[in-house]
Amino acid sequence: MTDATTTRVGWIGTGRMGAAMAARLADAGVDVTAWNRTIAKAEPLKEHGASLAESLGALRDRDVVFTMVSTASVLEKVLFGDDGLLTGDELPGVVIDSSTVSVESSAEVRRACAERGVAYLAAPVSGNPKVARAGALSLVVSGDRETYDQVAPLLERLGRSVTYVGEGETARLVKIAHNLMLGVVTQTLAEITVLAEKGGVQRHAFLEFLNDSVMGSAFTRYKSPAFVHLDYTPTFTPILLRKDFDLGLTAARALDVPMPVTALTAQLIQASVGTGRVDEDFAVLLDLQAAASGLRLEPEDVAVDDGLGRPS
Incomplete structure (x- = not known):
């Protein structure tokens, strides 16, 4: 060693x-x-x-x-x-x-x-x-x-x-599968967050509940500050996520695995690219979901635990 x-x-x-x-x-x-x-x-x-x-x-x-x-x-x-x-x-x-x-x-x-x-x-x-x-x-x-x-x-x-x-190359397939879930979870998180906010719930309160529930995860927790503050400083862009979805759907075709939810999410990621917001974080999926729902988002000035040892 x-x-x-x-x-x-x-x-x-x-x-x-x-x-x-x-x-x-x-x-x-x-x-x-x-x-x-x-x-x-x-x-x-x-x-x-x-x-x-x-x-x-x-x-x-x-x-x-x-x-x-x-x-x-x-x-x-x-x-x-x-x-x-x-x-x-x-x-x-x-x-x-x-x-x-x-x-x-x-x-x-x-x-x-x-x-x-x-x-x-x-x-x-x-x-x-x-x-x-x-x-x-x-x-x-x-x-x-x-x-x-x-x-x-x-x-x-x-x-x-x-x-x-x-x-x-088994690690490649694992990582591609991982990033497909990354996109699907983020889109789902955007949808339910917008649903809650349009129903009168503050984003930070909804995300705090979610993160402390059995449905919360390390990912939903460290993505929460971006959602609450509408901070789209890039960590991973829609362009890169689109590339990974292309790779994943290509692998799915080769292995004859139907992936209907992934395919739909790929179209929503493409829609984010189509808006021209390609240099921001892929958390902009939240903005697109809000726009499609007739909801105008505003940043919330609330400290949020990102799960990495510091509030943001």
């Missing part, structure tokens, strides 16, 4: 999520060197003790390299494109990808890594940057078991739970 504090880690992709995860490792005393296409986005990691790389090639001598990027095409580019991570003579031992990509794309990357003698793990995560900073991420991992056992101490520093689900 790898000693996390003596493992030299590279990190590719320091957007909102990647930066929060890389900071967790650096704060735990792991030797982290990060690269991002826009280097300024990686600068804050220096405050956590991480180093910055000016090129992908500078990460080739790392023991383990994490990738956290937006799409499969970006993943392929940073690994195999011009001066990509895996295009030199010296190569890292393991690549761990935490992006959300399709099963097929991940399998292609796995094959290309194997051809170069590089171990590859799929390790997508559940949570947003706020959750990552609180150390409350959940990770699901698939690939070679021996490789997983070697790097598990690193993965365990990223969140509160790590679940190994088998060989190949």
Whole structure:
């Protein structure tokens, strides 16, 4: 089993999520060197003790390299494109990808890594940057078991739970299924919240009751501040959620699984994209539901427990 504090880690992709995860490792005393296409986005990691790389090639001598990027095409580019991570003579031992990509794309990357003698793990995560900073991420991992056992101490520093689900791309299907539920639950939460408010119940009161009931969850609790304050600072955008629903419905067709509720939710997510509010958080589904219901929402100035150890 790898000693996390003596493992030299590279990190590719320091957007909102990647930066929060890389900071967790650096704060735990792991030797982290990060690269991002826009280097300024990686600068804050220096405050956590991480180093910055000016090129992908500078990460080739790392023991383990994490990738956290937006799409499969970006993943392929940073690994195999011009001066990509895996295009030199010296190569890292393991690549761990935490992006959300399709099963097929991940399998292609796995094959290309194997051809170069590089171990590859799929390790997508559940949570947003706020959750990552609180150390409350959940990770699901698939690939070679021996490789997983070697790097598990690193993965365990990223969140509160790590679940190994088998060989190949099984973690991808788990994460896609997870994000389908994310969208369906958020749409349902928007519908019932609007129903309650239009019936005369304040949003914060309804959500407080729901979160303390058997129907509440970690997700409904940490989404409640956005709903109460109408704060749509992006953690996950409608565009990214639409991508995941496309992946999920494609997988459902391939496996002959009917998903009528998911399909309807996909149309509602598409409607949110159609409004042009693509740079806000996907919690804007609440606004769309209110508009369809003839309800004008106003922010409520009430402190709300997000379940992550602090009110907001």
